[in-house]
Amino acid sequence: MSASAALRIQSPAAWPVREKERTAAEAASLAALLSIRGLTLEYRTPERVVRATHRVSIDVFRGDRFVLLGPSGCGKSTLLKAVAGFIEPTEGAIHLEGRPARGPGPDRVVVFQEFDQLPPWKTVTENVVFPLLASRTLKRREAEERAAHYIDKVGLSQFAKVYPHELSGGMKQRVAIARALAMQPRILLMDEPFAALDALTRRKMQEELLALWEDVGFTLLFVTHSIEEALLVGNRIALLSPHPGRIRAEINSHAWDLGSLGCAGFQTASARIHALLFEQEHTGTVQ
Amino acid sequence: MSALHPPIRPEYERPLEPFEEQPVERALSLRQRLWQRGGLRKMLILIVLALLWEGIARWQNNELLLPTFSATAAALAEDLRSGELLVKMAISLSVLLKGYLLGIAAAFLITTLAVSTQTGRDFLSTLTAMFNPLPAIALLPLSLLWFGLGQVSLVFVLVHSVLWPLALNTYAGFLGVPDTLRMAGRNYGLKGFRYVFQILIPAALPSILSGLKIGWAFAWRTLIAAELVFGASSGKGGLGWYIFQNRNELFTDKVFAGLAMVIIVGLLVENLIFHSIERITVRRWGVQR
Numbered sequence: 066m067s068a069s070a071a072l073r074i075q076s077p078a079a080w081p082v083r084e085k086e087r088t089a090a091e092a093a094s095l096a097a098l099l100s101i102r103g104l105t106l107e108y109r110t111p112e113r114v115v116r117a118t119h120r121v122s123i124d125v126f127r128g129d130r131f132v133l134l135g136p137s138g139c140g141k142s143t144l145l146k147a148v149a150g151f152i153e154p155t156e157g158a159i160h161l162e163g164r165p166a167r168g169p170g171p172d173r174v175v176v177f178q179e180f181d182q183l184p185p186w187k188t189v190t191e192n193v194v195f196p197l198l199a200s201r202t203l204k205r206r207e208a209e210e211r212a213a214h215y216i217d218k219v220g221l222s223q224f225a226k227v228y229p230h231e232l233s234g235g236m237k238q239r240v241a242i243a244r245a246l247a248m249q250p251r252i253l254l255m256d257e258p259f260a261a262l263d264a265l266t267r268r269k270m271q272e273e274l275l276a277l278w279e280d281v282g283f284t285l286l287f288v289t290h291s292i293e294e295a296l297l298v299g300n301r302i303a304l305l306s307p308h309p310g311r312i313r314a315e316i317n318s319h320a321w322d323l324g325s326l327g328c329a330g331f332q333t334a335s336a337r338i339h340a341l342l343f344e345q346e347h348t349g350t351v352q
Numbered sequence: 353m354s355a356l357h358p359p360i361r362p363e364y365e366r367p368l369e370p371f372e373e374q375p376v377e378r379a380l381s382l383r384q385r386l387w388q389r390g391g392l393r394k395m396l397i398l399i400v401l402a403l404l405w406e407g408i409a410r411w412q413n414n415e416l417l418l419p420t421f422s423a424t425a426a427a428l429a430e431d432l433r434s435g436e437l438l439v440k441m442a443i444s445l446s447v448l449l450k451g452y453l454l455g456i457a458a459a460f461l462i463t464t465l466a467v468s469t470q471t472g473r474d475f476l477s478t479l480t481a482m483f484n485p486l487p488a489i490a491l492l493p494l495s496l497l498w499f500g501l502g503q504v505s506l507v508f509v510l511v512h513s514v515l516w517p518l519a520l521n522t523y524a525g526f527l528g529v530p531d532t533l534r535m536a537g538r539n540y541g542l543k544g545f546r547y548v549f550q551i552l553i554p555a556a557l558p559s560i561l562s563g564l565k566i567g568w569a570f571a572w573r574t575l576i577a578a579e580l581v582f583g584a585s586s587g588k589g590g591l592g593w594y595i596f597q598n599r600n601e602l603f604t605d606k607v608f609a610g611l612a613m614v615i616i617v618g619l620l621v622e623n624l625i626f627h628s629i630e631r632i633t634v635r636r637w638g639v640q641r
Contacts, residue, residue: 151535169538179532185637186554196540199550230638248540 096163097124098284099148099252104157106143117143118310120157123303125252130278130285132299132318134292136342140310141288145256148286149175161251171200174245178257180237183229183244189216190225193244202248215243218277235266239273246277252284259294271297272323292338296321296331304341314341391623419605428609437594437613444590445617447503448575451510455567458511459518464548466519467526480520488513488574492581506578513574514567521566525559526552557633558640565626569618576614591617 101124106117117140125131133141146152148159150169159166166173174196176182183192193212197203203211216225219239229237238258245253259267271294278285289295295302300319303312316338325331386392402421409420419427431437462479465472488509495505529552537551553560579592589597595610634640 146535149535149539151538169535169541171540173539175535175539177532177536179530181530182532182536184533184536184551184554185639186557186633195550199537199540199542199546228637 098127098129098162099125099166099286100160101144101148102158102160104144104147104159105155106140106147106152107155108143108152116309118147118305121305121310121312122157123312123315125284125286127284128282130287130298130300132295132302133286133288133305134295134299134302134338134342135290135305135310136307137290139305139307141290141305142256144305144310145175145254145286145288148252149173149254171196171202171248172251173254174248174250175254175256176238176241176245176258178260180229180234180261182241183237185229188226188228189221189232189240192229192240193247196244196248200248211247212243215247216240218246218281219243219273233266234262235270238262238270242274242277246281246283250283252286255285255287257288257290260289260291267294268323274298275322292335292342293326295338296334297323297326302338304338306342416602416604419608423605424608424612427603427605428612431606431609437591437609440589440591440594440610441613441617443588444575444579444592447506447590448510448571450503451507451575452514452568452571454507455511455514455571456518456564458515459522459563459567462515462519463522463526466523467552476519476523480516483512483516484520488570489577489581492578496582501582505582506575509574509578510571513570517570518560518563518567521559521563522556525556525563528559529555561626561630561634565622568621568626572614572618572621 102122104121105119107114108117109115121140121144123131133144135141143152147154148166150166150173161172184195187195190209190212193216194205194208197208197211198205202208213222213225216222219242221236221239221243224232224236229240232240241258259270262270275298277283285298287295287298289298296318300317302316302318304314304316305311306313316334318334321331321334380388406421409418409423412418415423428437462472462476466476467473491512492505492509495508499505499508533551533555537547542550575590576592576595579590580596591610591614595607595614598604598606598610630640
């Protein structure tokens with residue numbers, strides 16, 4: 066109930082004055098693609114039940130590069146897994162294009178941090194083709210054509226027939242990204258995809274991801290614990306506080322890109338986020 | 353305060369020419385490459401062992417107790433040529449295959465149960481704990497009592513020798529499939545049998561293959577031992593029977609030839625069949641060295 070009420074507030078009908086000027090397309094682009102309302106997530110250990118996030122609400126719009134940023138223990142990965150459908154919410158709702166998102170599905174493809182997300186028994190091409198066939202999105206011929214297209218986009222055409230164990234970490238993540246993009250999901254979910262890479266490769270991958278976003282155009286929900294990565298990759302950042310994860314702030318970061326790394330504004334934004342995330346530890350007070 | 357003051361040195365930059373002094377990659381020498389071939393190294397060991405055997409047997413000079421390597425080889429060649437050994441081997445292998453396949457089917461059934469339900473898990477762990485330490489051959493007397501002197505008794509014992517190690521390995525393999533891979537599979541909407549066959553089984557293949565290998569070795573040993581105990585049914589005996597009969601008639605060279613045949617079949621299956629399967633699967637995928 067509360068979720069649908071919240072949705073109505075987001076819909077253009079809430080602003081009847083300007084409604085007439087809008088075309089249907091504009092109206093559609095105004096509604097959130099992914100809407101999370103009052104989401105509480107819990108997970109169970111053998112001894113206790115742990116509350117990972119508490120009443121989190123965010124809206125991700127079409128074309129967003131939305132970043133979930135927070136220290137470890139803030140439930141950001143759990144939140145992403147809930148959006149992916151691997152975890153049932155304890156409370157609250159997740160809507161994708163107005164429909165409740167329930168269970169894992171190929172409309173929300175995840176790129177994980179771990180390299181073992183690629184089945185080692187499939188070559189690069191087979192890895193990209195696999196989900197297209199498994200989800201019965203395409204027939205083999207079309208799937209192979211589309212796979213070749215996206216493998217080319219991530220620059221791995223030379224390695225199409227190679228098995229994952231022969232690839233470097235960065236290349237494996239590129240395959241995972243190509244695989245996810247080939248599915249043409251409604252939203253692409255990335256769970257610290259570059260955290261296991263070395264610093265130079267990570268920088269290159271961030272650059273390539275932004276280039277892909279310019280080129281292909283997708284909606285991204287990106288989890289990271291790096292303030293710098295959040296500012297670079299995202300256009301909007303939700304800051305989560307730890308134990309349990311709650312939204313501390315939402316910040317715009319569309320102004321920053323790789324060129325602004327050293328500049329003063331970037332440093333200020335970074336310091337601001339740092340203060341927001343860690344003020345409780347420094348001052349010792351509660352909000 | 354630190355007392356260390358490294359000197360401040362001038363900086364420099366230098367343009368790098370393309371590297372052409374020598375090729376970046378070099379081929380290994382022929383000797384190094386030959387030595388890397390495991391088959392070749394093992395062959396060398398076999399030759400040394402054969403020479404040792406020949407030497408000891410000649411020194412012992414007692415054909416009844418220890419025939420020479422050459423006499424054994426001659427007996428082996430003769431019975432292979434006459435077809436006797438091949439017939440015995442075919443009989444043994446056909447029984448073995450029945451037991452092996454039945455065992456595999458049962459193992460997959462039990463493992464599927466174990467993966468999907470708590471009761472199945474408990475069932476598997478209790479039964480493997482009970483039957484794994486029990487040599488399958490120890491069930492033969494009981495099996496003979498229940499099923500009579502025939503193939504069925506052998507197959508029953510063989511199923512036992514394959515089932516438990518394979519079920520245990522397969523189950524461990526399923527447990528070892530990384531969470532990320534499971535989530536990736538579910539992400540594409542894979543469920544039920546498609547999930548098992550497209551994610552779990554290939555991901556657990558190294559363990560399944562090692563279970564199949566252990567099961568094969570157990571079954572082969574158990575079968576030969578069982579044939580030694582009760583031999584032939586309706587005049588048709590396998591390799592174990594061949595060994596037993598020749599011992600009774602004191603053809604020790606033929607006993608050795610029979611034993612050699614048991615070893616050769618074991619090696620052939622291990623090296624030709626399992627090795628080939630491993631080469632085109634788990635080794636190629638880089639999940640096993």
